[in-house]
Structures are given as C-alpha cells and as structure tokens.
Amino acid sequence: MESAQPTVLHVISSLGQLGGGAERQLLLYFQHRSDRWRHLVAYRKPHALLQEEVARTGVVPVWLGPGGFLRQLARLLRLARQEHATVIHTHLFEANQLGRLVGRLLTIPVITTVTNTLAVEERLVAGDYALWKYRVSLGLEALTGRWGTTRFIAISEVVKASAVATMKVAPSRVDVVYRAVRAETLDGSKAAGGPLLITTGRLVPHKGQDLLVQMMPDVLAQWPDCCLQVVGDGKARGPLERLTAQLGIASHVQFLGLRRDVHHLLGQADVYVYASWFEGFANAVAEAISRGLPVVAVDLPVFREIAPSSSVLLVERDPQRFAAAVLAVLADLDARRAAAAREALRFQERFSVQRYVRDTEAVYAQAAAVRVP
Numbered sequence: 001m002e003s004a005q006p007t008v009l010h011v012i013s014s015l016g017q018l019g020g021g022a023e024r025q026l027l028l029y030f031q032h033r034s035d036r037w038r039h040l041v042a043y044r045k046p047h048a049l050l051q052e053e054v055a056r057t058g059v060v061p062v063w064l065g066p067g068g069f070l071r072q073l074a075r076l077l078r079l080a081r082q083e084h085a086t087v088i089h090t091h092l093f094e095a096n097q098l099g100r101l102v103g104r105l106l107t108i109p110v111i112t113t114v115t116n117t118l119a120v121e122e123r124l125v126a127g128d129y130a131l132w133k134y135r136v137s138l139g140l141e142a143l144t145g146r147w148g149t150t151r152f153i154a155i156s157e158v159v160k161a162s163a164v165a166t167m168k169v170a171p172s173r174v175d176v177v178y179r180a181v182r183a184e185t186l187d188g189s190k191a192a193g194g195p196l197l198i199t200t201g202r203l204v205p206h207k208g209q210d211l212l213v214q215m216m217p218d219v220l221a222q223w224p225d226c227c228l229q230v231v232g233d234g235k236a237r238g239p240l241e242r243l244t245a246q247l248g249i250a251s252h253v254q255f256l257g258l259r260r261d262v263h264h265l266l267g268q269a270d271v272y273v274y275a276s277w278f279e280g281f282a283n284a285v286a287e288a289i290s291r292g293l294p295v296v297a298v299d300l301p302v303f304r305e306i307a308p309s310s311s312v313l314l315v316e317r318d319p320q321r322f323a324a325a326v327l328a329v330l331a332d333l334d335a336r337r338a339a340a341a342r343e344a345l346r347f348q349e350r351f352s353v354q355r356y357v358r359d360t361e362a363v364y365a366q367a368a369a370v371r372v373p
Contacts, residue, residue, distance in 0.1 A: 010091065
C-alpha cells in the first residue's frame with residue numbers, strides 16, 4: 001500500500017566504512033528531518049558503522065546485498081517499486097550510477113549531492129589517485145549525471161562552480177545547500193600540559209596530514225612540550241607513523257584512530273590544524289569552527305567562502321609557513337580563543353541544521369514536481 005507521505009529513497013555507497021562526512025551528514029538530516037517526507041536508505045557496501053544510528057531515527061536502512069552491480073540494480077529497482085519512491089537521492093559515485101539508472105527506468109526524479117570539487121589537477125597533485133582511473137570515473141559521472149540526474153545539490157558555491165565546469169551541467173540545475181553543523185560549544189576542559197594541536201579526518205594522502213607532521217619540528221623548537229593528536233584512520237596511517245619516527249618526533253604525535261568522543265577531544269585542544277589538498281566543505285573544519293576552536297588551515301577556495309577570518313588563519317602549503325602560523329596563534333592564544341568563541345555562534349546560525357533541512361526539502365519538492373520522460 002502506498003504511503004500518504006511522498007517517499008525519498010536515498011542511495012549511498014555505504015553507511016560508513018570509516019564514518020565519512022557524507023554518511024554522517026545524511027544521519028544528521030535524518031535526526032532532524034521534518035515529517036513532510038518519508039525516507040529509507042539503500043547502501044551498496046557492507047560497511048555500516050552508522051546503521052544502528054540511522055535505524056534509531058526511524059529510517060529503514062537496506063543493504064543491497066552481494067553479487068555486484070547488476071544484482072544490486074535489480075534489488076534497487078524492486079525496492080523503488082515496492083516503496084513507491086517519489087524521489088531518489090544519490091550520494092557518492094557508485095550509488096550515483098545505480099540511482100540514476102533506476103530513476104530513468106522507473107521515470108523517478110533523481111537528486112545527486114556533489115560533495116567535492118572535481119578538477120583532475122587536484123587529484124593529480126594529491127598523489128593518491130590513478131589519473132587514468134579518475135579521468136574515466138569523472139567522464140562517467142558527467143555523462144550519467146547529465147542524462148540521469150534531475151537536480152544537483154552542491155555543498156558550497158565552490159563545488160557548484162566545479163560541477164558546472166567539469167560535468168558541463170547547466171548552473172540552473174544545481175542548488176547550493178551548505179552542510180550543517182551541530183550547535184555545540186567546547187566544554188572548556190583543557191588538559192594539563194603543553195600546547196595541544198588536533199586534526200581529524202580520514203588518513204589518506206589527499207588529506208595532507210604529512211604536512212602537519214613535517215611542520216612539528218619547527219613548532220617543537222619553540223614549544224618542546226607541544227603535542228599533535230591525529231584522530232581518524234586509513235591507508236596513510238602507516239606512512240605517517242614512519243614519518244614521525246624518521247623526524248624523531250614520535251612521542252609528540254599521537255595517532256588516536258577512530259573515536260566517538262571527538263567533541264571531548266576538541267574541548268581539550270588549543271588549536272585545530274588541517275592541510276587537505278582539496279575540499280568541498282570540510283565538515284571537520286566546520287565542526288572545529290562551530291565549537292569555538294582557533295583553526296590553522298591550508299588556504300583552499302572553500303575556506304575563503306565559509307570560514308571567518310578572525311578565527312581561521314589560512315596559510316600556504318608549506319611546512320615552515322604552516323608552523324609559523326601555528327606559532328603565531330599559540331603566542332596570542334587567549335585572544336585567538338576569545339575571537340573563535342565569538343565567531344562560533346554566528347557560524348552555528350549560518351550553518352544550522354534547521355536551515356539545512358529546510359533547504360534540502362525545498363530541493364525535494366522542486367524535483368518531485370518534474371515529469372521524467
């Protein structure tokens with residue numbers, strides 16, 4: 001029997017092999033959604049760190065099962081028919097291809113969220129992408145996106161501009177819906193000891209944590225009791241640990257792995273540091289800003305778009321320059337923390353969950369009104 005509510009069928013690659021930003025942002029939406037729409041979420045890979053949390057929101061998570069793309073396509077077709085999907089919302093590359101095919105076969109409008117900038121050059125310099133593979137993937141994403149997506153959601157103006165340029169989609173088909181941050185502030189429970197720097201995120205080459213390790217000797221020259229905490233996990237962890245040993249700073253860099261108490265860890269830190277090669281929004285940085293923590297980050301276009309200059313110091317991608325920026329913040333830490341605390345409230349309001357839900361559901365309504373040929 002068809003539900004009285006219009007139904008959004010979300011299709012995502014996983015529910016969190018490492019608890020990624022797209023998955024956690026979807027969970028945040030589920031936790032605060034209105035009752036205007038009914039939701040269920042289908043995921044491709046059996047990585048489901050967030051499955052129980054999603055289920056607690058009342059949204060049904062459905063694994064599409066083993067057997068490869070075609071079998072998952074058949075299962076998704078059955079699910080979309082059985083649940084009378086009004087709109088399909090796809091998240092991340094593999095799920096985009098599945099959702100677009102089902103949308104075209106069943107004439108259901110499809111929304112795709114674009115979560116990052118897409119330029120080939122950015123992937124090349126980051127060093128963890130096979131160039132030919134990325135070019136093929138980007139070509140497929142652009143082709144199927146133009147053919148199978150009704151509307152796109154870009155998570156920043158920078159991402160919209162990148163999608164328009166690289167995927168060749170009309171700007172009128174792309175809506176900017178900024179990510180949301182939770183309205184939480186630091187608890188002020190600063191740990192005893194020397195200055196504490198912190199970074200969070202997946203440990204992969206394009207996140208640039210190697211630069212953070214490389215800048216530590218210059219920081220330690222002036223603050224010998226300083227420590228860097230690295231929260232997260234991934235394939236770059238081993239190389240990063242070896243780098244700290246080669247630089248003789250292993251006792252000053254702590255690899256904490258995946259943690260569920262990130263808010264507590266942020267509350268103990270003095271400065272948040274971040275050195276990614278490219279970002280579409282950078283949830284990790286946004287969380288630090290929203291919690292009133294001073295930030296030093298490599299200068300990226302999206303930070304110029306969203307980050308307050310009084311609490312976020314942007315620097316060139318260079319270990320010495322990055323270290324100098326960190327030292328400047330530590331030398332004036334009380335004033336920096338006061339400025340960051342003031343900016344946190346404005347940032348939370350600008351990127352509130354309520355605004356995120358409202359803007360997202362406006363795109364659902366707009367897409368649902370489209371007749372798919």
